[in-house]
Amino acid sequence: xxxxxxxxxxxxxxxxxxxxxxxxxxxxxxxxxxxxxxxxxxxxxxxxxxxxxxxxxxxxxxxxxxxxxxxxxxxxxxxxxxxxxxxxxxxxxxxxxxxxxxxxxxxxxxxxxxxxxxxxxxxxxxxxxxxxxxxxxxxxxxxxxxxxxxxxxxxxxxxxxxxxxxxxxxxxxxxxxxxxxxxxxxxxxxxxxxxxxxxxxxxxxxxxxxxxxxxxxxxxxxxxxxxxxxxxxxxxxxxxxxxxxxxxxxxxxxxxxxxxxxxxxxxxxxxxxxxxxxxxxxxxxxxxxxxxxxxxxxxxxxxxxxxxxxxxxxxxxxxxxxxxxxxxxxxxxxxxxxxxxxxxxxxxxxxxxxxxxxxxxxxxxxxxxxxxxxxxxxxxxxxxxxxxxxxxxxxxxxxxxxxxxxxxxxxxxxxxxxxxxxxxxxxxxxxxxxxxxx
Numbered sequence: 001x002x003x004x005x006x007x008x009x010x011x012x013x014x015x016x017x018x019x020x021x022x023x024x025x026x027x028x029x030x031x032x033x034x035x036x037x038x039x040x041x042x043x044x045x046x047x048x049x050x051x052x053x054x055x056x057x058x059x060x061x062x063x064x065x066x067x068x069x070x071x072x073x074x075x076x077x078x079x080x081x082x083x084x085x086x087x088x089x090x091x092x093x094x095x096x097x098x099x100x101x102x103x104x105x106x107x108x109x110x111x112x113x114x115x116x117x118x119x120x121x122x123x124x125x126x127x128x129x130x131x132x133x134x135x136x137x138x139x140x141x142x143x144x145x146x147x148x149x150x151x152x153x154x155x156x157x158x159x160x161x162x163x164x165x166x167x168x169x170x171x172x173x174x175x176x177x178x179x180x181x182x183x184x185x186x187x188x189x190x191x192x193x194x195x196x197x198x199x200x201x202x203x204x205x206x207x208x209x210x211x212x213x214x215x216x217x218x219x220x221x222x223x224x225x226x227x228x229x230x231x232x233x234x235x236x237x238x239x240x241x242x243x244x245x246x247x248x249x250x251x252x253x254x255x256x257x258x259x260x261x262x263x264x265x266x267x268x269x270x271x272x273x274x275x276x277x278x279x280x281x282x283x284x285x286x287x288x289x290x291x292x293x294x295x296x297x298x299x300x301x302x303x304x305x306x307x308x309x310x311x312x313x314x315x316x317x318x319x320x321x322x323x324x325x326x327x328x329x330x331x332x333x334x335x336x337x338x339x340x341x342x343x344x345x346x347x348x349x350x351x352x353x354x355x356x357x358x359x360x361x362x363x364x365x366x367x368x369x370x371x372x373x374x375x376x377x378x379x380x381x382x383x384x385x386x387x388x389x390x391x392x393x394x395x396x397x398x399x400x401x402x403x404x405x406x407x408x409x410x411x412x413x414x415x416x417x418x419x420x421x422x423x424x425x426x427x428x429x430x431x432x433x434x435x436x437x438x
Contacts, residue, residue: 002032006040008065009139010058011048013146013195013229013401015079018104019046020136022078025108027137038068042111047081049165051332055081059092066094074115078107082123083165084336089120101126101166105134126152126167132180141382143190143417144400147226149177149213150196155232157259158270158338159303159331162197169201174208178216185222190380190417192217192226193400199228200235210235211243218247223419225380227251227399233258233281234273241288251396252293254285259300260310261317268305270338275313282322291371294397296325301357302350303331304342311353318360324368325403325430326361330354369427372397376423379406379434383416393420395432404430411436 005026009019022044023033034040043065047058058081066075076097082088089098097114099107100123110119129151138145150171153162181192194213196202203209210228217226226249233256244250260266263275285293299314306314318326330351333344345353377395385392391411398404406422414420414436422434 003041004034009046023137024135049080086123153197161336262310298327
């Protein structure tokens with residue numbers, strides 16, 4: 001009988017892509033994918049270690065999966081946690097296999113060769129990035145796929161441990177990215193989501209640019225759409241915005257993580273822009289797109305350098321209502337980040353400030369998303385939601401996993417993966433309710 005694999009991927013979509021590359025190795029080697037972990041001969045946990053909460057989730061998930069292993073099954077840990085803790089094998093002796101980022105291209109082979117003895121690799125600085133020839137097994141949806149164009153980061157934001165965990169910035173050649181995009185389209189993917197730690201840096205290593213990449217993907221044949229995530233603010237210029245606007249297959253969806261608006265805090269964060277730069281960027285976005293765009297951001301409350309006046313500045317900025325989606329986070333003190341030694345904002349003060357920012361962000365999103373009610377949109381129908389038991393999909397202003405969904409009310413035999421012309425009739429939180437236009 002064929003051995004079975006179960007893979008649990010935590011954290012960001014970039015981790016999901018790594019998991020899909022590894023799953024493909026096992027499938028190509030004759031393994032089957034198990035629906036649940038207790039049916040698998042090998043359970044792989046792809047971990048996240050970006051912040052403390054993510055590390056706790058990774059460890060808790062490991063012991064939950066380990067406790068449910070069937071007799072004779074093995075468990076592997078891979079990804080960001082081993083990169084952060086190179087001695088993880090000593091910390092988690094229950095793990096049969098431990099893989100760092102550089103082990104990813106050979107995980108299936110290594111498991112096969114070391115099934116009885118186990119394997120705990122020597123963890124070095126992350127250098128691996130996959131290629132189109134490696135193959136993937138899509139795990140989010142048959143109709144939506146992430147396309148990772150680069151890995152690692154050279155921005156060195158003082159609150160962030162990504163360069164320490166994922167290594168320095170490295171990118172795939174344009175030709176290789178296009179080859180994978182074409183393959184995804186041929187297999188039926190209707191939406192491609194381009195990701196990296198900083199997509200605006202693309203081309204700095206290969207003599208290309210994000211603008212060239214967008215134009216090249218837009219020129220590919222097929223009935224698909226795409227969007228680009230993680231646009232670093234100072235990497236956005238007018239030509240890039242106009243390229244997005246003029247690319248008919250690209251959604252006018254802009255994810256721009258500003259993190260803060262106070263110049264003092266931004267300098268302490270080692271972000272490469274100032275308060276006025278953000279306001280200028282927002283004005284430029286409005287000038288290029290009019291009202292035909294969606295703007296998402298993230299903000300960090302209670303960074304160590306933040307004083308009361310900085311907090312008030314951030315709160316006022318959020319309340320101005322520029323953003324359709326806002327991910328609000330409370331600063332997390334990370335040992336491998338440059339800000340670790342800075343004096344933290346007192347816990348009670350930080351909690352109170354974060355509550356205010358979170359409330360302002362929620363109210364801002366409520367106001368902004370109302371503008372879509374009544375609009376005619378195309379909705380990618382993705383199937384019956386397993387919890388809600390209703391047909392759901394996403395329209396152009398909803399990125400997978402991080403935004404809401406669109407509930408379709410009058411479905412009559414349409415196939416999953418279809419693009420449906422709908423009218424948004426109402427909104428519930430960040431979710432939309434839509435009718436199909438007959």
